[in-house]
Amino acid sequence: EAGVVQSPRYKIIEKKQPVAFWCNPISGHNTLYWYLQNLGQGPELLIRYENEEAVDDSQLPKDRFSAERLKGVDSTLKIQPAELGDSAVYLCASSLKSNTEAFFGQGTRLTVV
Amino acid sequence: AQSVAQPEDQVNVAEGNPLTVKCTYSVSGNPYLFWYVQYPNRGLQFLLKYITGDNLVKGSYGFEAEFNKSQTSFHLKKPSALVSDSALYFCAVRDTRNTGGFKTIFGAGTRLFVKA
Numbered sequence: 001e002a003g004v005v006q007s008p009r010y011k012i013i014e015k016k017q018p019v020a021f022w023c024n025p026i027s028g029h030n031t032l033y034w035y036l037q038n039l040g041q042g043p044e045l046l047i048r049y050e051n052e053e054a055v056d057d058s059q060l061p062k063d064r065f066s067a068e069r070l071k072g073v074d075s076t077l078k079i080q081p082a083e084l085g086d087s088a089v090y091l092c093a094s095s096l097k098s099n100t101e102a103f104f105g106q107g108t109r110l111t112v113v
Numbered sequence: 114a115q116s117v118a119q120p121e122d123q124v125n126v127a128e129g130n131p132l133t134v135k136c137t138y139s140v141s142g143n144p145y146l147f148w149y150v151q152y153p154n155r156g157l158q159f160l161l162k163y164i165t166g167d168n169l170v171k172g173s174y175g176f177e178a179e180f181n182k183s184q185t186s187f188h189l190k191k192p193s194a195l196v197s198d199s200a201l202y203f204c205a206v207r208d209t210r211n212t213g214g215f216k217t218i219f220g221a222g223t224r225l226f227v228k229a
Binding site: 004056101 | 147157162215216217220
């Protein structure tokens, strides 16, 4: 069974440019998460979806970040415009239900220069 | 405020010796508790969880964890460490209360080095 797939694995962009990340969760998993992980720290939740509904986006900086999960399967996370401080690893995860363990993708390492 | 603490940035242990990676939390109610492991250039992998029941839970790769409600701790343990266990370990706690938003909070991680 394929795990959580994220692309791209690495992205380098100049500040003020837009960037998008894509995530394909494990088939049948209703809950999808986007996390941000800074070096030396644990993941921090950006947004959680239950099917296509964003049920927790309280930590998403909505002035520049947006996300969508059309049809309750794949998801994209966008940053526009990117800032130097956005450099981090962006992790996507999915779980069968919101109260079960999460399965993580390999992440996208973003470098903003 | 809800929080998860992993008091040791790094744990060093010799191969064959027992290991413990500590985790304490401050989350009200009856939270769910998880341990994840992260190898270099890999995503986080689930190791084990405590939901309810026996305080000692067993997980992947010979790891186990002990839930202690009075001390609000969930320490990860393994009787005999392997060099291949060297990785970054994260404790996570899920608030199961509606007022807590069902959020999962991760600790900052503990790097485990197992020396041959």
